[in-house]
Amino acid sequence: MHALKLILRNALRHKIRTGLTVFGLFVAVLAYGLLQTVIDAWYAGAAAASKTRLITRSSISLAFTLPISYEARIKGVEGVTTVARSTWFGGIYKEPKNFFPQFAVSGNYLDLYGEFLLPDAERQAWMRDRRGALIGRQLANQYGFKVGDVIPLRGSIYQGEWQFVVRGIFDGADDTKITRHMLFHWEYLNEWLAQRPARRANQTGVFIVGIDAPERAADVSRKVDGLFENSVAETLTETETAFQLAFVAMSNEIIAAIRVVSYVVILIILAVMANTMAMSARERTAEYATLKALGFGPGFIALLLFGESLAICAVGGGAGLWATPHAAAAFKQTAGSIFPIFAVSQATVIAQALCAATVGVTAAIVPAVQAARVRIVEGLRAVG
Amino acid sequence: MQVAPAVEIRHLAKSYRRGGQVVPVLTDITLDIQRGEFTALMGPSGSGKSTLLNLIAGIDKPDSGVLRVAGLDITTLNEGELADWRARNVGFIFQFYNLMPVLSAYENVELPLTLTNLSRAERRDRVEFTLGMVGLADRMDHHPSELSGGQQQRVAIARAVITDPQLIVADEPTGDLDRQSAADILAMLQRLNAELGTTIVMVTHDAQAAKTARRLVHLEKGELIVEPRVT
Numbered sequence: 001m002h003a004l005k006l007i008l009r010n011a012l013r014h015k016i017r018t019g020l021t022v023f024g025l026f027v028a029v030l031a032y033g034l035l036q037t038v039i040d041a042w043y044a045g046a047a048a049a050s051k052t053r054l055i056t057r058s059s060i061s062l063a064f065t066l067p068i069s070y071e072a073r074i075k076g077v078e079g080v081t082t083v084a085r086s087t088w089f090g091g092i093y094k095e096p097k098n099f100f101p102q103f104a105v106s107g108n109y110l111d112l113y114g115e116f117l118l119p120d121a122e123r124q125a126w127m128r129d130r131r132g133a134l135i136g137r138q139l140a141n142q143y144g145f146k147v148g149d150v151i152p153l154r155g156s157i158y159q160g161e162w163q164f165v166v167r168g169i170f171d172g173a174d175d176t177k178i179t180r181h182m183l184f185h186w187e188y189l190n191e192w193l194a195q196r197p198a199r200r201a202n203q204t205g206v207f208i209v210g211i212d213a214p215e216r217a218a219d220v221s222r223k224v225d226g227l228f229e230n231s232v233a234e235t236l237t238e239t240e241t242a243f244q245l246a247f248v249a250m251s252n253e254i255i256a257a258i259r260v261v262s263y264v265v266i267l268i269i270l271a272v273m274a275n276t277m278a279m280s281a282r283e284r285t286a287e288y289a290t291l292k293a294l295g296f297g298p299g300f301i302a303l304l305l306f307g308e309s310l311a312i313c314a315v316g317g318g319a320g321l322w323a324t325p326h327a328a329a330a331f332k333q334t335a336g337s338i339f340p341i342f343a344v345s346q347a348t349v350i351a352q353a354l355c356a357a358t359v360g361v362t363a364a365i366v367p368a369v370q371a372a373r374v375r376i377v378e379g380l381r382a383v384g
Numbered sequence: 385m386q387v388a389p390a391v392e393i394r395h396l397a398k399s400y401r402r403g404g405q406v407v408p409v410l411t412d413i414t415l416d417i418q419r420g421e422f423t424a425l426m427g428p429s430g431s432g433k434s435t436l437l438n439l440i441a442g443i444d445k446p447d448s449g450v451l452r453v454a455g456l457d458i459t460t461l462n463e464g465e466l467a468d469w470r471a472r473n474v475g476f477i478f479q480f481y482n483l484m485p486v487l488s489a490y491e492n493v494e495l496p497l498t499l500t501n502l503s504r505a506e507r508r509d510r511v512e513f514t515l516g517m518v519g520l521a522d523r524m525d526h527h528p529s530e531l532s533g534g535q536q537q538r539v540a541i542a543r544a545v546i547t548d549p550q551l552i553v554a555d556e557p558t559g560d561l562d563r564q565s566a567a568d569i570l571a572m573l574q575r576l577n578a579e580l581g582t583t584i585v586m587v588t589h590d591a592q593a594a595k596t597a598r599r600l601v602h603l604e605k606g607e608l609i610v611e612p613r614v615t
Contacts, residue, residue: 002491002498009486290482293443294543295471295499297464376443380478 003300007307010280018312021276025316025359026323028269029352033324034331035262036348039255042248044341048176049240051214053112056207056224057243059236062088065203066233073227074207079220082210084109085186087203091153091162093143100139101181102153104189110134112210115173122147122168130188133164136179137171145169151182158189178341209237266355273363277309281367288371289379298372305371309364310357317356321349388455390551390583391417391440396449398435409435410606413449417599419550422577422584424597431603433587434555440585441474441553442466454550471499475544475582477554477573481536483528483543489515490524493542500547514542518572534565541572545582552576554586558593570596 011018040047056074058064065087074083086109089102103109107127110116118134126132135145145151145166153162164184172179186204194201211220221237228235238246248255281288288301325344332342396413399406409432417423417440425433438444439451442458451459453473461469476482483492490511497507515521518538528536537557544552554573558566574596577584588594602609 002495005491006484006486013486286482287484290476290478290484291495292467293441293470293476294496295467297467377438380443380482 003303003307006304007311010284010304011308011311014280017276017279021273021312022316022319024269024272025313025356026319028265028359029317029320029356030323030327031265032262032355033320033344033348033352034327035258035265036351037324037328037342037344038339039258039262040345040348041339041342042251042255043245044176044178044339048115048178048341049244050112050115051217051239051241052211053240054209054211054217054221054224054237055240055243056209056235056237057205059225059234062205064233065200065205066207066235068202068204070228070233070235071204071207074209074224077220077223077227079211079213079216080209080224081212082108082112084112084208084210085204085206086208087186087189087205088157089153089155089184089189090157091155093151093153098143100142103181103183104186105183106186109183109208110170112208115177116170116179117173118168118170126167129165129167130185130191131163131165132167133182133184134168134170135166135182137169138178138180139182140166140169142180158192160192175343176341208240266359270359270362273309273313273359274366276312277305277363277367280308281305281371285371285374285379285382288374289376289382292374292376293380301374302368302372305368306361306364310360313356313360313363317353317359320356321352324349324352387419388452389416390419390421390454391415391585392450392452392455393440394450396436396439396451397447398432398439398444399447408606410439410446413606413608415601415608417583417585419454419583420577420581421599422574422597423586423599423601424594425585425587425601425603426589426591426594427603428589430605432606433603436603437553437555437585437587440551441476442470471496472547473550475547475549475552477537477540477544477552477557479556479559481528481533481540481560483536483539485528488525488527489520489531489539489542492528492539493546496543496547510546511542514546515539518542532565533561534568537561537565537569538572541569541576545576545580548580550583552582552584554584556587556589558588558590566590566593 056066056070058066068085071083071085074080085106087104089104091102092098093100110118110123116136126134133151139145147166147169149166151164151166153164155162164182170179190201209220209224211217217239224237225235291301292298328342328344332339393413393415396410397408398410399408401407413436425437427433435444439446440453442453442461446459450457456469458466458469484495487495493511493515494507497510502510512521512524515524518541520535520538520542523531523535528539531539557573558569561569570593573584573586576582586593586597594600
């Protein structure tokens with residue numbers, strides 16, 4: 001009881017110093033949490049990917065399309081249940097800064113994406129309208145789109161002015177699903193291409209291949225790619241997760257930099273905390289010597305310092321933990337177009353708590369050992 | 385049966401190492417302090433009186449010699465055993481009081497008792513009684529910064545006697561006090577010695593303070609030069 005009393009009162013002895021250290025810890029734990037959440041957000045697409053969907057694309061590059069004639073042959077592979085088409089459109093809504101993904105997809109696309117929930121009536125309305133578009137709830141909320149609205153897009157790959165009518169708004173099955181994109185009819189794009197001389201019609205960016213069991217993914221991928229070996233357009237089939245991770249890999253250096261910064265933030269606060277504890281221990285050398293003279297052991301002295309360090313970290317770290325989801329929500333409000341999924345994961349919360357605890361323990365090691373070893377006679381002569 | 389002296393010192397020597405040089409502080413000290421005796425250790429600065437007090441109190445170790453307190457040779461004890469021994473047998477009074485600034489007078493006095501098995505209620509009774517004995521019953525909740533030097537030293541005295549130790553060591557207990565407070569503190573030590581029979585060893589360079597003791601021990605350059613016994 002006395003130990004706890006001493007720990008808490010010692011921690012509050014220099015209110016400004018302790019306050020600044022607590023604030024530093026708060027900022028560090030908050031920054032660490034937000035940076036880790038940014039990294040998680042980067043991987044959100046891969047994390048939400050289905051294990052029963054494969055992506056078949058050109059083995060050369062995503063910039064190359066595949067002939068739709070492949071579709072029937074892929075369907076014939078054992079284990080394949082559905083094959084849908086998807087082509088990246090790359091249109092600009094009013095200004096380039098208003099970026100959101102648009103895909104020209106086949107009518108059966110949503111059969112493969114059970115995590116997107118769309119009322120039957122809206123799906124029927126979309127199927128009936130050649131220029132119809134489906135948009136995700138997050139996108140609708142961002143720009144205030146509603147059913148019946150016309151969305152004008154300026155094509156950057158398929159150059160021209162395009163107009164789509166919102167026929168349905170789909171929701172994600174849960175909060176982890178990204179619904180910040182737009183789907184429209186692949187046939188509409190194909191008709192437009194057919195009227196152009198460049199012979200780009202009857203092509204698709206990728207095939208999305210539904211399979212009956214996740215464990216067959218490798219086998220089906222090999223068989224699909226085997227079908228088109230030595231052809232003009234060889235394919236590369238991979239799981240949706242691998243496909244998404246390939247995109248993430250393009251930003252590997254950025255992610256690595258963010259990760260490093262998040263650790264540096266913790267290292268800096270560790271140095272600050274260690275300095276605070278070292279100053280506290282040095283100032284109280286005579287007190288520790290007195291306690292030892294009275295019969296208190298080195299363990300008790302070490303306990304006082306570890307306890308104080310952990311108490312400061314608990315307050316600062318706790319405040320950081322509390323503030324992280326709020327800061328993340330505010331960040332999502334302003335940067336939602338970059339990170340549609342920006343939620344603090346449980347793993348991040350645990351990592352934040354562990355960082356705070358590690359800082360608390362590590363910062364106190366050297367001062368605690370020195371204080372515990374202080375020779376009484378020398379300690380009593382010390383001036384705080 | 386003869387009762388062992390409170391402190392029995394035989395051929396005690398202590399030196400310090402400073403800048404690669406060995407500096408002898410105490411050489412061949414032999415001294416007995418009887419139970420219930422109030423002894424003043426006097427001598428000029430650097431004579432070794434504080435070092436001798438530290439050795440008697442078990443907070444420093446001699447290079448050689450025998451040092452028995454109540455018959456126990458404390459030079460054979462390890463650090464942990466010495467800490468336990470100090471907690472049970474020695475009360476400390478320092479020149480600058482050495483109270484915990486974050487604890488109240490009550491909590492400072494209670495501190496040594498937290499190393500015992502006494503219950504909270506027993507501790508409270510003892511602390512209240514002892515603080516009353518030193519005249520600070522009405523200042524129990526005050527922190528050291530809210531007390532005068534004399535009052536702080538009285539809290540330190542209460543802390544020193546709270547465990548009812550065999551021996552009280554006082555290192556210049558009046559060195560930081562005004563004349564009146566110093567006189568009060570010395571009177572209090574005298575009373576403790578007379579009424580409780582506690583053995584007190586006090587280091588002082590103040591001849592007036594030394595007169596309070598029943599016995600004077602002079603040290604000069606690490607040697608015991610005269611030992612008049614006051615009756």
